[in-house]
Amino acid sequence: xxxxxxxxxxxxxxxxxxxxxxxxxxxxxxxxxxxxxxxxxxxxxxxxxxxxxxxxxxxxxxxxxxxxxxxxxxxxxxxxxxxxxxxxxxxxxxxxxxxxxxxxxxxxxxxxxxxxxxxxxxxxxxxxxxxxxxxxxxxxxxxxxxxxxxxxxxxxxxxxxxxxxxxxxxxxxxxxxxxxxxxxxxxxxxxxxxxxxxxxxxxxxxxxxxxxxxxxxxxxxxxxxxxxxxxxxxxxxxxxxxxxxxxxxxxxxxxxxxxxxxxxxxxxxxxxxxxxxxxxxxxxxxxxxxxxxxxxxxxxxxxxxxxxxxxxxxxxxxxxxxxxxxxxxxxxxxxxxxxxxxxxxxxxxxxxxxxxxxxxxxxxxxxxxxxxxxxxxxxxxxxxxxxxxxxxxxxxxxxxxxxxxxxxxxxxxxxxxxxxxxxxxxxxxxxxxxxxxxxxxxxxxxxxxxxxxxxxxxxxxxxxxxxxxxxxxxxxxxxxxxxxxxxxxxxxxxxxxxxxxxxxxxxxxxxxxxxxxxxxxxxxxxxxxxxxxxxxxxxxxxxxxxxxxxxxxxxxxxxxxxxxxxxxxxxxxxxxxxxxxxxxxxxxxxxxxxxxxxxxxxxxxxxxxxxxxxxxxxxxxxxxxxxxxxxxxxxxxxxxxxxxxxxxxxxxxxxxxxxxxxxxxxxxxxxxxxxxxxxxxxxxxxxxxxxxxxxxxxxxxxxxxxxxxxxxxxxxxxxxxxxxxxxxxxxxxxxxxxxxxxxxxxxxxxxxxxxxxxxxxxxxxxxxxxxxxxxxxxxxxxxxxxxxxxxxxxxxxxxxxxxxxxxxxxxxxxxxxxxxxxxxxxxxxxxxxxxxxxxxxxxxxxxxxxxxxxxxxxxxxxxxxxxxxxxxxxxxxxxxxxxxxxxxxxxxxxxxxxxxxxxxxxxxxxxxxx
Numbered sequence: 001x002x003x004x005x006x007x008x009x010x011x012x013x014x015x016x017x018x019x020x021x022x023x024x025x026x027x028x029x030x031x032x033x034x035x036x037x038x039x040x041x042x043x044x045x046x047x048x049x050x051x052x053x054x055x056x057x058x059x060x061x062x063x064x065x066x067x068x069x070x071x072x073x074x075x076x077x078x079x080x081x082x083x084x085x086x087x088x089x090x091x092x093x094x095x096x097x098x099x100x101x102x103x104x105x106x107x108x109x110x111x112x113x114x115x116x117x118x119x120x121x122x123x124x125x126x127x128x129x130x131x132x133x134x135x136x137x138x139x140x141x142x143x144x145x146x147x148x149x150x151x152x153x154x155x156x157x158x159x160x161x162x163x164x165x166x167x168x169x170x171x172x173x174x175x176x177x178x179x180x181x182x183x184x185x186x187x188x189x190x191x192x193x194x195x196x197x198x199x200x201x202x203x204x205x206x207x208x209x210x211x212x213x214x215x216x217x218x219x220x221x222x223x224x225x226x227x228x229x230x231x232x233x234x235x236x237x238x239x240x241x242x243x244x245x246x247x248x249x250x251x252x253x254x255x256x257x258x259x260x261x262x263x264x265x266x267x268x269x270x271x272x273x274x275x276x277x278x279x280x281x282x283x284x285x286x287x288x289x290x291x292x293x294x295x296x297x298x299x300x301x302x303x304x305x306x307x308x309x310x311x312x313x314x315x316x317x318x319x320x321x322x323x324x325x326x327x328x329x330x331x332x333x334x335x336x337x338x339x340x341x342x343x344x345x346x347x348x349x350x351x352x353x354x355x356x357x358x359x360x361x362x363x364x365x366x367x368x369x370x371x372x373x374x375x376x377x378x379x380x381x382x383x384x385x386x387x388x389x390x391x392x393x394x395x396x397x398x399x400x401x402x403x404x405x406x407x408x409x410x411x412x413x414x415x416x417x418x419x420x421x422x423x424x425x426x427x428x429x430x431x432x433x434x435x436x437x438x439x440x441x442x443x444x445x446x447x448x449x450x451x452x453x454x455x456x457x458x459x460x461x462x463x464x465x466x467x468x469x470x471x472x473x474x475x476x477x478x479x480x481x482x483x484x485x486x487x488x489x490x491x492x493x494x495x496x497x498x499x500x501x502x503x504x505x506x507x508x509x510x511x512x513x514x515x516x517x518x519x520x521x522x523x524x525x526x527x528x529x530x531x532x533x534x535x536x537x538x539x540x541x542x543x544x545x546x547x548x549x550x551x552x553x554x555x556x557x558x559x560x561x562x563x564x565x566x567x568x569x570x571x572x573x574x575x576x577x578x579x580x581x582x583x584x585x586x587x588x589x590x591x592x593x594x595x596x597x598x599x600x601x602x603x604x605x606x607x608x609x610x611x612x613x614x615x616x617x618x619x620x621x622x623x624x625x626x627x628x629x630x631x632x633x634x635x636x637x638x639x640x641x642x643x644x645x646x647x648x649x650x651x652x653x654x655x656x657x658x659x660x661x662x663x664x665x666x667x668x669x670x671x672x673x674x675x676x677x678x679x680x681x682x683x684x685x686x687x688x689x690x691x692x693x694x695x696x697x698x699x700x701x702x703x704x705x706x707x708x709x710x711x712x713x714x715x716x717x718x719x720x721x722x723x724x725x726x727x728x729x730x731x732x733x734x735x736x737x738x739x740x741x742x743x744x745x746x747x748x749x750x751x752x753x754x755x756x757x758x759x760x761x762x763x764x765x766x767x768x769x770x771x772x773x774x775x776x777x778x779x780x781x782x783x784x785x786x787x788x789x790x791x792x793x794x795x796x797x798x799x800x801x802x803x804x805x806x807x808x809x810x811x812x813x814x815x816x817x818x819x820x821x822x823x824x825x826x827x828x829x830x831x832x833x834x835x836x837x838x839x840x841x842x843x844x845x846x847x848x849x850x851x852x853x854x855x856x857x858x859x860x861x862x863x864x865x866x867x868x869x870x871x872x873x874x875x876x877x878x879x880x881x882x883x884x885x886x887x888x889x890x891x892x893x894x895x896x897x898x899x900x901x902x903x904x905x906x907x908x909x910x911x912x913x914x
Contacts, residue, residue, distance in 0.1 A: 017164050017221045018201040019194050025164045025219055031148035033166055033217070035132035044146035051145040051161055051223040053233045068104040129160040132217075149220040153211050162227040163205040163218025165189050170214035170450055172417070173205055176341060178228060178649050179574040179623075183349070183418060183513070184212050186451040195599050197621040198228065199574055208648060213417070232624050232670075235652035245332040245640055245658065249772040250303070264720070265291050272723045283723075288733045290719040303701055306752040310697040318681040319690045320664065326676035328701065329659045331694030332640045333567060334765045336687065337631060337657070339645035340573035340583055342666045344559075344684055345549040347646075348414075349422035351397075353512060353546035355503045356389050357485040357493070364429065367550045369405055369412035369421050371428020384430050388490030393543035394430055396470040396517045397423035398437045400458040402448065405434070419515065422547050423472075441468065445529040449473070455481075459529040467523040471534060475504045475544060478516035481534055485541040486519075495541055504544055511582020512546030548579070551586050558685035559587050565691065566764030570617045572627050574598075574649060577620035590617035598626040609633045627653035638769065644679075644687065646671050661687055688761075696756035698766070703751045705772065707828040709781050711744050711821050714788020718813070721793055728806055730796040730813040734871055738861065743818045743854050747825050750850035754829060755843055780898075784824065787894055791887035792816045799880075807874040811862055812884055814873070818858055819888030822851050827895040832902060 017025065026032050036044070069078075081097045129142045132150040142160035145151070151163060153171070165171070171187040179199035188202050198206075205211075205218050207227040224230055265287045272283040310327035314320075321327055341347050348368040354375070355361050362382060366373020375382040375390070384391045403416030405424045414421030424434055441460040449456040455473025462468060471478060485495045504514055518539040525533055559569050569589055573580050577595050584590040596612065598621040604612060606629075613633040619626065627643075631653045634641045643650070643657035646667035651674040654660030662675035663682040672678050679686045718730050731739075773781070792813050799809040825847060826835045861867050863875050876884075 016194070017162070018192050018196060018204050020164070021191055022164065022166050022189060022219075025166075025221065029148040029219065029221065031150070031219060033150060034135060035150035036146070036148050037134050041133060041144070041146055041149065044148065045144065048146055048223060050143040052143045053224060053230055065104065069100070129157070130154075145220050145223055147220050147223060151218050151220060153205065153216045153218060155211055155213050155215070157211045159205045159207055159209050159211065161207050161220045162222035164221050165203050165205055165216050165218045168214065168216040168451075170448060171205075171211065171216040172213040174210040174212050175199065175206065176347070176647060178206055178209055178647060187214075187216065188451060197574075197598055198623050199621065229648065232648055232652055235624060235628060245329055245766075249770070253772045261291055264716075268720060268723055276723070276726055278723075285733065286719060286723055286729055290716055290723075305749055306697050306700050306704070309752055310693050313693050314677075314690050317686055317689045317693070318679060318683070319686050320678045320680055321676065322678065323676045326659050328694055328697045329640065329676070330642065330687075330691050331696070331698040332766055333642045333659060333691055333694070335568045335570060335634050335639045336562060336642045336644065337570045337572050337627075337634070337653070338643075338684065339647070339650055340571050340575055340580060341549060342646045342663055342682065343644045344555045344571065344587060345551050345583060347549060347666055349418040349547050350550050351422050351426040351545055351547050352550065353507060353510075353544075354390065354393060354426075355507060355544040355546065356387075356393070357487050357496070357499075357541070359499070359503065360488050361503075362390060364426060366425075366429060367553070369414055369425045371405070371412070371425050371433075373429040375430065387488045389486040389488050389542055392486070392519060393517045393545075394427050394432055395437060395441070396472065396519060396542060397545065398427035398432055398434050399441060399443065399460055400446075400456055400470040400472045400517075401434065402446075402456075419513070419547055423515075423545065426545070445524070447529055447531065447534075453477070453531065455534070457529060457534055459524060467521060469520045469522065469524070469529065469533065469539075471518050471520075471539060472515050475500070475514050475516040478518050478539070479541065481537060481539040482518050482541040483537045483539070492540060500541065500544070507544060507546045508578065510546070510548075511579045512548045513579075515545045515547065517542045517545060548582065551583050552684060554683050554685035556587055558683075558688040559589060561685075561688045561761065562691070563588070565688075565761045567691065568617070570619070570630075572619045572622050572630055572653075574622055574647075575620060577618075580618050580620040584618045593617055595620055598622040601626045601629065606633065606636075610637055613637070624649045624652050628656055631656050638767075640765065642687065644684065646682075650674075661690075692756060692761050695760050696754075699757060699760070700752050700754050702772075702777075703754065703828050703831065704748045706777060706780060706831065707748050707751060707821075707825060708744060709773075710784030710788060710824070711817065712740065713781055713785030714792060714820070715739065715817060717785055717789035718793050718796075721789065727797070728800065728809075730793060730810060731817075732810070732872060735810065735814050735873075738871060739814060739817055739821075743857060744821055746853055746857070747821050747850050750825065750844065750846040751828060753844050753846040757830075783898060784891065784895060787891045788817065788820050791820055791890055795883060795887050805874065807872055808876065808880070811873045811876060812880055815858055815862065815876070815881075815884045816887045818854060819884050820891045821888075822854055823888045823892035824895060825851065827892060827899070832899050834896065834899060836896070 020028065022033075078097070078100055081100070127142055128139055129145065130137050130152040131140050131145065132152070133140075137152055145161050149161075150166065151160060153159065153163075159173070165187055166189065168187050168189060172184040173187055174184050179197075185199065185202065187205065191203055192201055205216065206229065207222075208229040222228075222230075225234060268290060269283050269287045272278045272286065273280055278286075307325065307327045311321045314327065338344050346368050350367050350369075351364050353361060353363060360377070363376045364373060365376065375384065377387075382390065384394065401420045401423055403414055403420035403424060405412055405414055405421060405428070407413070412425070414424070427433065427437065441462050444459045444461055446458040447453075447456060453473075454477045455471050457469060457471040460468045460470070471481065479495070479497055479500055482495050484492050485500075486492055500516075507514055518541050520539045522533075522538070524530060562569050569587075571580060571584055571587075571589050577597055581590070581595050584595075594616055595618040596616045598619070601609065601619065601622065609629060610633045613630055614637060619630060622630070627645075627650065631641050631643055635656075635658070640659075641657045642659040642661055643653045644661040644663070645651075645654055646663035648668050648670045650662075651668075651670045654662060654671060655674040659677065660675035661677045661679060662671040664672065664678045664680040665682045667678070667682075677690065715731060715736055719736075721727070722729050795816050796809050796813040799812055800806070804812075829835060829844065829847060861871065862873055867873060
């Protein structure tokens with residue numbers, strides 16, 4: 001058949017294809033099992049476009065650099081520089097613009113590596129595929145696929161587009177990256193319910209997933225942006241990058257500070273010119289000095305250094321930070337939304353229970369594919385030689401098996417079905433390897449697993465040439481084959497079907513997936529093993545095997561640590577609700593609370609979801625949209641959200657979260673590139689360690705702000721007092737910038753190296769909308785600013801009245817400010833704890849190093865001729881230096897007394913200060 005472009009079919013809504021039969025799908029797409037001819041394909045290609053995901057538009061390096069100047073504090077400084085240049089004060093102009101440029105360069109470097117998540121998702125599309133065109137199969141570039149094409153799938157292929165399967169032969173598809181399902185999915189052709197979750201749409205194969213086993217043909221129903229993969233790509237592209245709590249606080253603080261500084265500067269200028277009669281040019285230079293003194297120029301630098309140090313410490317703990325501000329955001333996290341498979345669990349199937357006849361339950365220790373662990377019956381170690389039924393069940397697990405285990409770089413890996421890998425690991429724990437088992441009991445024939453029959457069978461002969469047929473599969477199917485059961489001691493008795501069904505129900509209630517094992521000691525009727533050999537009910541039931549992807553042991557401890565730190569952990573997974581609940585119970589997540597599925601989430605409006613998301617901790621069968629909505633709902637409730645994951649289906653939520661955390665070992669590139677942080681060891685416990693580092697970084701930034709603002713406040717009060725009382729200006733704009741950019745920043749930088757405070761993980765996370773300056777911080781700011789002003793202005797006026805020249809008096813004023821900073825740096829190491837203790841004086845050797853570094857800087861400022869020419873400084877005598885040090889010591893003593901009063905009065909405990 002042929003058609004014109006105007007007659008090309010319009011694909012049905014994405015959610016409907018799994019509800020249609022194969023004939024209905026072909027009718028809807030005006031195609032058939034014979035596919036399209038070349039003319040039809042060309043016409044549809046023009047209509048639908050190539051099967052490629054749209055590329056993301058990226059900012060150029062120049063755009064990224066210019067955007068660093070989009071900061072209100074920098075606007076104020078640049079405006080001041082323009083006016084000083086127009087007045088001919090070139091030194092002041094150069095210093096101001098130098099400060100602006102330094103901040104812009106730091107911001108540009110801080111932004112780091114550009115986002116690559118969309119590139120990673122595009123790379124998941126298969127480059128080539130086998131297509132039925134013009135009645136014959138041919139290999140084409142996958143971007144040439146159009147709706148209605150018939151595609152051939154084989155083991156190892158990556159699915160090139162969304163397909164409605166037309167025929168399958170033992171098809172198993174790995175969909176974990178897209179759905180979160182930890183096991184490969186057996187596919188069929190029968191339609192499913194309209195509301196079936198993505199992982200339960202067994203008649204569909206989705207772009208980007210991997211064919212592990214079997215063959216199939218499928219009709220293309222969606223290409224490019226219409227595929228499930230394309231939908232995730234669009235979700236990512238439509239989301240703006242999230243800013244962190246600290247950057248939001250700094251932004252609010254910067255705007256408030258800029259408005260305050262400009263208002264005070266304008267008022268001061270008006271008072272000086274209109275009330276005191278100062279010339280406008282002189283007054284403007286005084287106002288520039290006031291503006292320079294009030295703006296904390298070193299703040300961007302200290303934030304960058306503190307975050308960079310946090311990055312280094314986290315890297316040592318196997319947490320690789322991709323976006324610098326995410327370091328601090330971790331410290332504010334109040335909720336961690338974690339994927340289950342590969343994050344909280346190992347993504348390695350493990351046998352945890354073997355159930356034999358008469359309710360005999362053998363527990364199996366050890367996790368993952370490593371053949372390390374024990375078998376325990378009534379908490380006592382089992383010698384399998386004492387229990388023939390158990391011994392034979394384990395042999396059946398190893399022999400009736402098509403997978404293989406191998407060790408690579410110290411890690412055990414499975415080739416083949418993960419469930420069969422778990423059975424091989426079970427055998428390894430008892431000393432029965434696949435190689436040894438097959439050498440002793442060679443395989444003569446086998447029937448591979450088929451979804452139609454739901455079992456696998458293998459025929460072997462032992463060393464004496466006796467025949468053995470083993471079968472494993474779905475319990476209800478295997479029970480139908482059996483007429484007897486074997487007791488642990490090897491005795492045979494009639495099959496108790498009801499008992500086995502009760503044990504199966506109990507085991508499944510623990511979230512374990514079940515396989516049944518049975519044996520028959522007869523040869524096949526013909527030369528080859530056939531299904532007829534399994535149909536007469538002569539098998540002996542050996543055991544039920546309970547398998548699960550277990551939680552990581554370190555994840556259990558990390559979840560407990562997060563709860564202790566006031567952080568809630570929520571599990572959002574694409575897996576089944578029963579499995580999610582079982583894993584959650586072992587992790588102490590969601591105990592006693594309801595579990596919600598993705599379909600139930602979809603029925604809730606945004607308002608109801610905001611209520612429910614606070615009450616529910618486990619969400620199962622969640623799609624990418626569900627995960628994204630849950631993260632958004634938590635953020636709307638005022639939570640700071642970290643999202644962990646490893647699949648493509650996690651990428652939108654990873655990008656939307658305040659902190660996206662991807663798994664480095666088993667995570668997809670899309671997940672890594674959408675994240676802010678990558679865990680190199682895939683351990684959830686690393687997140688808890690990273691939260692601790694993030695809290696320490698925020699503490700150190702607060703300490704720096706509490707150190708720098710009083711310095712700037714004291715300078716500003718000095719300038720304001722000089723203007724109001726018609727005094728000579730104690731500090732020029734250039735001198736103020738010298739203090740703020742050189743000595744103050746160098747001293748404050750040492751606070752970035754402060755170790756974490758004791759008990760940092762025993763306190764609750766800070767509120768997301770908490771102001772950077774609390775009431776206590778404002779009090780400390782006013783107190784210390786006043787002390788700085790009294791020391792500096794008092795000494796300056798004293799020297800002028802003693803006949804000292806203006807240059808010397810200003811030099812003493814500058815050095816007094818620096819001396820006050822040096823002593824106050826010691827106070828700032830702890831907000832309330834005393835400094836004069838062993839712990840207060842040690843633990844951060846950068847503090848004394850920074851204090852010593854200021855000595856040559858101030859000596860150069862005071863005595864070098866070119867510095868005297870640049871800044872208007874002058875040499876000082878030993879007696880003048882002693883007066884400067886005394887003024888600085890006054891600030892230290894009063895600040896320590898204030899700490900003691902707050903501790904003694906109980907105000908420290910009342911306001912949770914420290």
